Amino acid sequence: MRRNTLSVVVLVICGSLLASGPGCSRKHHNIITLAGSTAFQPFAEKLAERYQAEHKDIHINVQGGGSAVGIQSALAGNADIGMADLLELPDEAKALNSVTVARDGIAIIVNPQNQVRALSPTQTHDIFVGRITNWKDVGGNDAAVRVISREEGSGTRSSFDKLVLGADRLVSAALFQNSNGTVREAVASDPSAIGYLSIGLVNDRVKPVSYDGVTPSNENVKMGQYPLARPIFFLTKGQVAPMVRAFIDYVLSDEAQGILEEEGLIAVK
Amino acid sequence: MDRLISKLLFLAACSSTAVLALIALFIFKEGVPIMAKSGLGNFLFGSNWAPLQGQFGIFPFILGSLWITFGSLVLGVPLGVSCAVYLAEFAPKKWVNVLKPAIELLAGIPSVVYGFMGVMWLAPLIRNNLGGPGLSILAASCVLAIMILPTIVGVSIDAIQAVPRNYKEGSLALGATEWQTMWRVILPAARSGILAGVILGMGRAVGETMAVIMISGNATAIPHSMLDSVRTLTANIAIEMGYAVGDHRQALFGTGVVLFFFIMILNIVALRFARAKS
Numbered sequence: 001m002r003r004n005t006l007s008v009v010v011l012v013i014c015g016s017l018l019a020s021g022p023g024c025s026r027k028h029h030n031i032i033t034l035a036g037s038t039a040f041q042p043f044a045e046k047l048a049e050r051y052q053a054e055h056k057d058i059h060i061n062v063q064g065g066g067s068a069v070g071i072q073s074a075l076a077g078n079a080d081i082g083m084a085d086l087l088e089l090p091d092e093a094k095a096l097n098s099v100t101v102a103r104d105g106i107a108i109i110v111n112p113q114n115q116v117r118a119l120s121p122t123q124t125h126d127i128f129v130g131r132i133t134n135w136k137d138v139g140g141n142d143a144a145v146r147v148i149s150r151e152e153g154s155g156t157r158s159s160f161d162k163l164v165l166g167a168d169r170l171v172s173a174a175l176f177q178n179s180n181g182t183v184r185e186a187v188a189s190d191p192s193a194i195g196y197l198s199i200g201l202v203n204d205r206v207k208p209v210s211y212d213g214v215t216p217s218n219e220n221v222k223m224g225q226y227p228l229a230r231p232i233f234f235l236t237k238g239q240v241a242p243m244v245r246a247f248i249d250y251v252l253s254d255e256a257q258g259i260l261e262e263e264g265l266i267a268v269k
Numbered sequence: 270m271d272r273l274i275s276k277l278l279f280l281a282a283c284s285s286t287a288v289l290a291l292i293a294l295f296i297f298k299e300g301v302p303i304m305a306k307s308g309l310g311n312f313l314f315g316s317n318w319a320p321l322q323g324q325f326g327i328f329p330f331i332l333g334s335l336w337i338t339f340g341s342l343v344l345g346v347p348l349g350v351s352c353a354v355y356l357a358e359f360a361p362k363k364w365v366n367v368l369k370p371a372i373e374l375l376a377g378i379p380s381v382v383y384g385f386m387g388v389m390w391l392a393p394l395i396r397n398n399l400g401g402p403g404l405s406i407l408a409a410s411c412v413l414a415i416m417i418l419p420t421i422v423g424v425s426i427d428a429i430q431a432v433p434r435n436y437k438e439g440s441l442a443l444g445a446t447e448w449q450t451m452w453r454v455i456l457p458a459a460r461s462g463i464l465a466g467v468i469l470g471m472g473r474a475v476g477e478t479m480a481v482i483m484i485s486g487n488a489t490a491i492p493h494s495m496l497d498s499v500r501t502l503t504a505n506i507a508i509e510m511g512y513a514v515g516d517h518r519q520a521l522f523g524t525g526v527v528l529f530f531f532i533m534i535l536n537i538v539a540l541r542f543a544r545a546k547s
Contacts, residue, residue, distance in 0.1 A: 038511065064511070066511050066512035069512070069514065151508045151509050151512070152320050152512070152517070153321070153512025153513055153517065154512060172489065173488060175487060175488050178482065178511075185388065189388065190392075190393075190403060
């Protein structure tokens with residue numbers, strides 16, 4: 001019995017040593033770390049995958065965390081590249097070098113059953129600050145407006161607030177969803193809801209409304225007609241290592257920009 | 270050798286407590302400064318949550334947690350206890366063999382699935398029949414009531430079965446009916462066990478995050494009815510943690526501190542209540 005317990009203890013110790021051993025020794029020397037914007041994260045992962053297929057010696061590590069985390073980790077040097085999808089970079093990011101790698105439009109969406117097809121900037125503003133509370137005031141049915149927004153800190157949210165609300169505050173009765181996908185589901189299941197999300201993620205479960213007479217589409221953003229769009233920044237600090245530079249150049253290349261366009265973003269070139 | 274083993278076991282016991290202490294320490298270290306900075310009163314009883322504008326009032330979330338926990342207990346406890354009574358005392362053997370594993374299976378369903386069902390079925394049902402946004406206290410309470418069922422039923426069945434057989438036989442021999450025996454003899458005797466189940470269920474309801482985020486709508490306003498949307502303390506942390514930096518992040522840890530006390534107070538009240546009655 002005693003011998004059994006002892007051997008179990010020894011086994012556990014050996015096991016844990018073995019488990020930690022190989023993990024430590026397997027180390028990439030050429031790691032590029034990206035962190036930040038959750039909106040751009042899936043696209044960054046896709047580009048990283050392509051890039052690594054061609055450059056076997058480089059390992060690209062893509063982390064999320066949100067735009068604020070992107071700025072912080074670029075400043076602190078935790079990430080080689082910080083990703084942020086904000087309309088304007090905050091003051092603390094002024095010390096960083098920024099490159100716009102893509103743009104992303106924001107579509108205002110309502111339920112397909114909703115009669116409303118178009119909203120003016122004033123109407124949109126009034127709906128989201130709570131001055132218009134019934135759909136009949138903007139040409140819809142007699143039903144209460146349900147505003148769905150994103151959580152505090154989201155890049156989409158802060159861009160939307162700045163573009164549409166200006167200095168005013170979001171209506172306090174607003175519901176919150178914490179991703180583009182859940183906003184879409186919430187609007188799809190509620191006939192009187194209104195929300196907003198990236199243009200690339202609109203599907204036929206929801207109906208995008210035109211803003212200021214312009215249909216939300218990547219083409220219209222590109223031509224400068226649809227105003228609700230935000231840039232996606234890559235932020236770097238100080239002197240950039242050649243391999244990081246090379247990856248940024250790849251992201252700006254025609255090939256990578258083409259991939260981004262296919263996936264629903266707006267190319268910068 | 271025996272002493273060595275007992276020392277090792279003592280160490281294991283200490284380490285689990287140490288983990289708790291470290292977690293508490295960490296949460297307090299991160300969360301208390303912001304509570305002091307914005308003032309404890311403003312933090313706890315302020316109704317404005319706009320972290321990017323420097324307003325950290327979490328009162329709506331405290332109310333949200335209370336409402337949803339209370340609602341889920343009101344719906345879940347009678348259902349759970351009656352279910353346990355039936356399974357422990359009245360159900361034929363073959364039904365017990367089907368129903369009990371089925372209820373236990375409820376515990377194995379991931380909470381995101383409950384949340385999804387709530388969003389797809391329950392919220393539209395409530396919105397179309399009762400009004401409001403659908404994603405509401407009522408919806409969250411209903412879903413949580415089902416989520417805490419396995420805990421309440423399981424612990425209650427054990428408690429009822431632990432009541433000595435001769436209590437029941439004595440009561441029946443004195444001429445009491447089955448119902449009188451159950452209500453007047455067995456349930457009072459099993460009360461402390463049943464209450465333990467309810468407290469465990471309550472803990473699960475307070476701590477549940479994923480399902481609640483999906484079905485409560487997460488509004489930051491103070492709720493006025495069961496049909497209003499609310500945000501709970503746990504949901505507030507989970508929704509915003511991904512983005513938060515600086516004061517905002519600290520305020521979320523502050524929310525964690527409040528949640529810590531919230532659960533302690535609920536547990537103490539529940540235990541007091543349990544003792545006072547027995």
